[in-house]
Every structure is written in structure tokens, then in C-alpha cells.
Amino acid sequence: MTDNRDLAWHEKIGLGFRRTSEKLGDNLSGLFTKATLDAETLDGVEEALIASDLGPAAAARVRDRLEGERFDRGIDEAGVREVTAQEIAKILMPVAKPLEIEAFPRPQVILVIGVNGSGKTTTIAKLAHLLMEQDYSVMLVAGDTFRAAAIGQLKVWAERIGVPIISGKEGGDAASLVWEGVKRGTAEGTDALIVDTAGRLQNKAGLMDELAKIRRVLGRLNPAAPHDVVLVLDATTGQNAISQIDVFGKEAGVTGLVMTKLDGTARGGVLVAAAEKFGLPIHAIGVGETLDDLRPFDPQEVARAIAGA
Numbered sequence: 001m002t003d004n005r006d007l008a009w010h011e012k013i014g015l016g017f018r019r020t021s022e023k024l025g026d027n028l029s030g031l032f033t034k035a036t037l038d039a040e041t042l043d044g045v046e047e048a049l050i051a052s053d054l055g056p057a058a059a060a061r062v063r064d065r066l067e068g069e070r071f072d073r074g075i076d077e078a079g080v081r082e083v084t085a086q087e088i089a090k091i092l093m094p095v096a097k098p099l100e101i102e103a104f105p106r107p108q109v110i111l112v113i114g115v116n117g118s119g120k121t122t123t124i125a126k127l128a129h130l131l132m133e134q135d136y137s138v139m140l141v142a143g144d145t146f147r148a149a150a151i152g153q154l155k156v157w158a159e160r161i162g163v164p165i166i167s168g169k170e171g172g173d174a175a176s177l178v179w180e181g182v183k184r185g186t187a188e189g190t191d192a193l194i195v196d197t198a199g200r201l202q203n204k205a206g207l208m209d210e211l212a213k214i215r216r217v218l219g220r221l222n223p224a225a226p227h228d229v230v231l232v233l234d235a236t237t238g239q240n241a242i243s244q245i246d247v248f249g250k251e252a253g254v255t256g257l258v259m260t261k262l263d264g265t266a267r268g269g270v271l272v273a274a275a276e277k278f279g280l281p282i283h284a285i286g287v288g289e290t291l292d293d294l295r296p297f298d299p300q301e302v303a304r305a306i307a308g309a
């Protein structure tokens with residue numbers, strides 16, 4: 001069954017990745033001037049895929065498939081897009097994993113980290129909304145106490161979506177807010193406790209101290225917590241998102257990714273590069289600014305949208 005919202009989402013996926021697939025088209029254009037596929041054209045295709053942010057490994061996979069199946073035979077842009085879509089789907093399939101709420105005892109503690117402006121706050125609100133639609137109860141913790149604006153923004157979202165929020169003052173102790181959140185969430189039978197953090201690259205030592213303290217406090221209440229450490233990435237930063245996964249992955253024990261702003265960029269191919277390189281679960285993708293614009297994704301559909309196939 002497809003309801004209207006699913007239909008809108010389906011359309012948004014196509015629109016969201018339009019600039020990315022157009023860029024791939026630009027990069028591929030002019031390559032297919034010969035009657036048959038030769039090594040030079042294969043090189044061109046591989047370069048075009050790398051220039052479209054898909055990453056060298058994914059580009060090599062497409063090249064190998066084309067070489068094996070089409071060498072010395074006729075090929076056109078549509079044929080390349082088709083093979084690209086199939087290879088992208090194979091890469092995305094194992095990592096497309098919605099965030100499951102399964103912790104026992106509850107609440108499931110979800111730490112959310114990411115650089116400033118990555119869409120972290122908006123993503124927390126969208127994630128809460130998504131879980132509430134699945135009938136889970138949600139509580140937020142405004143653990144990014146470094147900036148008053150971050151606390152205020154999350155409070156506005158909490159009110160808008162109708163969820164309780166634990167917050168304190170700017171410069172306050174995030175770990176004690178998390179403690180309070182777990183206590184209250186446990187007492188109220190909350191399913192998911194989503195914690196905003198000051199997880200930032202700009203101040204690595206601060207980030208580590210902050211997260212380590214939160215982890216220590218959580219561990220005392222429930223050794224399994226945090227159950228998830230979700231890194232929010234801004235797709236418009238292209239390859240920079242890859243280095244963020246690298247650094248945050250090593251420093252913060254990332255368990256899953258959310259990639260946002262795929263609608264605002266021609267660099268959506270970075271989703272594929274990230275999946276290929278790290279194999280971390282990708283819980284959801286963001287293709288717009290409203291609450292409904294963050295969804296778990298269908299790898300086949302997204303692969304077709306990126307490849308424009």
C-alpha cells in the first residue's frame with residue numbers, strides 16, 4: 001500500500017537527487033563517441049563517476065562490470081547509468097538500516113553527534129517525529145550545552161512535536177542532563193532518549209572529554225548505553241563528509257549515520273562513497289527541511305535516483 005505521504009517521499013527522492021544525477025550526466029557527456037566500448041572510454045566513465053563523488057571503489061566496480069560485459073560492444077549513457085544504478089544498489093543494500101528501538105530495559109539511548117550546521121538539531125526533531133509515528137515515546141536531552149542557541153532551538157522543536165525535553169543552562173554539565181534524562185525516561189517508560197551533544201571536530205579534546213563523561217555516566221545507569229551513536233553528515237560538504245566519518249568513527253565510536261541536505265547538492269554521490277568505505281548502517285537520509293523529510297530509504301530507489309536510471 002502506498003499512501004500519499006509515501007508517494008510524496010518517492011517523488012522527493014527523485015527530486016532530491018536530481019542535481020546529483022544531472023552532474024553525473026554532465027560528467028558522462030561526450031564520452032560515447034565511438035561505436036564500441038574501449039579502454040579510453042572506460043577510463044572516462046571511471047573518472048566521471050569519481051568526479052560525481054561516488055568514490056574510487058564504487059567507480060572501479062562499475063568499470064569492472066562494464067569491462068566484463070560490454071568491452072568491444074556497443075554502449076551508451078543509458079547503459080552506463082543502468083549498470084551504475086545496479087552497482088550502487090548493491091553497495092547501499094547492506095547499509096540501509098532504519099534505527100530499531102529494541103533496548104531492554106528502556107529507554108534506548110541515542111547520542112547524536114556532528115559538526116556545527118550539519119543539520120544535527122533538525123535531524124533530532126525529524127528522528128523523534130519518525131519514531132513517534134511508529135508509536136514510540138520519545139524524550140530529548142539538550143546536551144549541546146556549549147551554545148545557548150542550540151538549547152533554544154531544540155526546545156522549540158520539542159514543543160512543536162510535543163515531546164518532553166531535559167535542558168539546562170549554557171555551559172552546564174551535559175552528563176548530568178543525560179543522567180536526569182535516563183532517570184526520568186526510565187520512570188516514565190520512555191522508549192527512546194535522543195541526546196543532542198556538543199560532538200564537534202573543531203575542538204577534539206573537548207569533544208572527547210564531553211562524550212567520555214556522558215558514556216561514564218550512562219554506563220553506571222545501564223552498561224548497554226549508549227545504544228546508538230549517530231553521526232549526522234551534511235551531504236553538501238562532499239568528500240569532507242568522508243573525512244568526518246573517519247575522524248568521528250575513530251574518536252567517538254559511531255554506530256550509524258544520517259546524511260542530510262541531499263536535496264541541496266549535486267554531491268549526493270557521497271552517500272555511496274560513505275557506504276562503500278565504511279559499511280556503517282545508514283539509518284535515514286534527509287531531503288528537505290520539514291519534519292517528514294527524513295526517512296529510512298529504499299536502496300534500489302535511491303540508487304536509481306543517483307544514477308538517473
Ligand SMILES: Nc1nc2c(ncn2[C@@H]2O[C@H](COP(=O)(O)OP(=O)(O)OP(=O)(O)O)[C@@H](O)[C@H]2O)c(=O)[nH]1
Pocket residue numbers: 114115116117118119120121122123150153260261262263264285286287288289293
Ligand atoms: N535542504 C535541507 N536543509 C536541511 C536538511 N536538514 C537540515 N537542514 C537545514 O540546515 C540548517 C542547519 O540545520 P541545524 O539542524 O540547525 O544544524 P545543526 O547541526 O544543529 O547546527 P547548529 O545548531 O549550528 O549546531 C537548517 O537551516 C536546517 O533547516 C535537509 O535535509 N535538507
